[in-house]
Amino acid sequence: MTALLIDSNTCLLIVDAQYGFMPGGGLPVAGGDAIVPVINRIAPRFANIVLTQDWHPADHVSFAINHPGKQPYETITLPYGEQVLWPKHCVQGTPDAALHAELQVAHAQLIIRKGFHQHVDSYSAFVEADRRTSTGLAAYLQARGIQHLYLCGLATDYCVAWSALDARAAGFEATVIEDACRAIDLNGSLAKAWADMAAAGVERITSDQI
Numbered sequence: 001m002t003a004l005l006i007d008s009n010t011c012l013l014i015v016d017a018q019y020g021f022m023p024g025g026g027l028p029v030a031g032g033d034a035i036v037p038v039i040n041r042i043a044p045r046f047a048n049i050v051l052t053q054d055w056h057p058a059d060h061v062s063f064a065i066n067h068p069g070k071q072p073y074e075t076i077t078l079p080y081g082e083q084v085l086w087p088k089h090c091v092q093g094t095p096d097a098a099l100h101a102e103l104q105v106a107h108a109q110l111i112i113r114k115g116f117h118q119h120v121d122s123y124s125a126f127v128e129a130d131r132r133t134s135t136g137l138a139a140y141l142q143a144r145g146i147q148h149l150y151l152c153g154l155a156t157d158y159c160v161a162w163s164a165l166d167a168r169a170a171g172f173e174a175t176v177i178e179d180a181c182r183a184i185d186l187n188g189s190l191a192k193a194w195a196d197m198a199a200a201g202v203e204r205i206t207s208d209q210i
């Protein structure tokens, strides 16, 4: 404690803190619900907060159930590259897609929904998996004068990491708050994500440094 983060040029990005990624959800992340009290402790320190919400149509290309003969966690090749097939999760308008009700972030200003195009997944809050389609988040943050993003949420090795990497690519400083995240860790994905983030200049801190 306690760097002052209330500056107008910083923003907390809370990634996919949805029931679908909590224990009991469609794509449960071990310990996913443990991030909620950590986020609630740090959120009051940020004047600017943006959330993301994974928001898939039921016929989404990332769901194993939409590929007969395929099982969750297998991969397939799509026009934009390799795609992990996931259990059905975060279907638009369902309780699984809702943000965790105990999040105390009423002062958050924007919710970016992503993954709503049937044929394209989007781990990143900035650019969809085709690496072309923008969510509009970079332009929003730039228009508001944000220079530094602090990231937390689910999952460390997918949506948090891809968002942090794309934040760097878009010219923002990026810091991941490690204990305010939990990982899926599929085939070494967590170690790779931390290595990729370090190489891209993403900082890594714990919530007690805020």
Ligand code: VGL
Pocket: 016, 021, 027, 054, 086, 123, 154, 155, 156, 157, 158, 159, 160
């Ligand atoms: C995520 C896999 C599929 C995430 C979302 O939020 O990290 N992972 N959809």
Ligand code: ZN
Pocket: 054, 056, 062, 089, 090, 115
């Ligand atoms: Zn998803």
